[in-house]
Amino acid sequence: MTSRRRFLMQAAAFGGVALAVRPGVSPARAAAQSGSAVDYAAMYRERRNWGRWGANDQVGAVNLITAEKRRAAAALVQTGRTVSLSRTFEPPQHFMTKSSLGPGGGYVMDYLGFIYHGVTITHIDALCHIWDDDGMWQGRDPDVEVTTQGAHFGDITHWKEGIITKGVLIDVPRHRGEPHVSIEKPVTGEELEAIAQAENVTVEPGDALLVHSGWGAVALLDNALLEPIAEACAEENRWxxxxxxxxxxxxxxxxxxxxxxxMF
Incomplete structure (x- = not known):
């Protein structure tokens, strides 16, 4: 099993976008325990959030983003500067239909055909997107909860109010003075904590944690473009x-x- 697949399974079981932090779990400790010498399955079952907000909860760790959390995040806005983390959306099928509205007038409509899961479109994964031998979120049976008509449990509609919270960028290449992270020099939990300390930021429950590796983002928020936000943080001198x-x-x-x- 690849490390990316393990990460996605762990994040899905924890319940929420991987950007939301589970309280009480040290990043350094989690990283130290994720090596091959550890029974990963046991760690995975110990840390997941199934039942934490009730057996029928379909929001997951986004529950940590409370109204107070959003109010505190809004107070971080000082200059009003905005930065998009999205890659340019170029769907594989894009058809145009032009129609007339009479002499000299008209309008155009788009048809878009695409699968947003994958490595080209910036997207967010719902809790129903992935499962393991124990089932999907809350231990539900994917054969029951997911059909050709859609997902009936843990679908994206449960985040329709948006994910609005404090964002924290951990910029690994900038801290190292290198262009990007390499396989030969992976990121550890201890290093993430050291970078957060150097940036003078504290990662708290419900924060959106963005780890810039120089290669993009790997999380339940897939294929985000983090170079612009890394540049903006350096220019604003705040992370x-x-x-x-x-x-x-x-x-x-x-x-x-x-x-x-x-937004800064």
Missing amino acids: SFLFQALPLNVAGGTGSPVNPIA
Whole structure:
């Protein structure tokens, strides 16, 4: 099993966008325990959030983003500068239809055909998107909860109010003075904590944690473009900001294309 697949399974089981932090779990400790010498399955079951907010909860760790959390995040806005974390959306099918509105007038409409899961479209994964031998979110049976008509539990509509919270960028290449992270020199939990300390930021429950590796983002918020926000943080000399990701309200959807915005 690849490390990326393990991460996605762990994040889905924890319940929420991987940007939301589970309180009481040290990043350094989690990283130290994720090596091959550890029984990963046991750690995974110990840390997941199934039942934490009730057996029927379909929001997951986004529950940590309270109204007070959003108010505090809004107070971070000082200059009003905004930065998009989205890659340019170039769907594989894009057809245009032109129609007339009479002499000299008209209008045009788009048809878009695409699968947003993958490595080209910035998107967010719903809790129903992935599962393991124990089932999907809350231990539900994917054969029951997911059909050709859509997902019936943990779909993207449960985040229709948006994910609006404090964002924290951990800029690994800038801290190292290198262009990007390499396989030969992976990122550890201890290093993430050291970078946060150097940036004078504190990662708290409900924060949106963005880790810039120089290669983009790997999280339940997939394929985000982090270079612009890394540049903006360096220019502003601050690494916390108001973070917003507003998924489409797709009935039964396993995720949604999204244009995440950071505001300083």
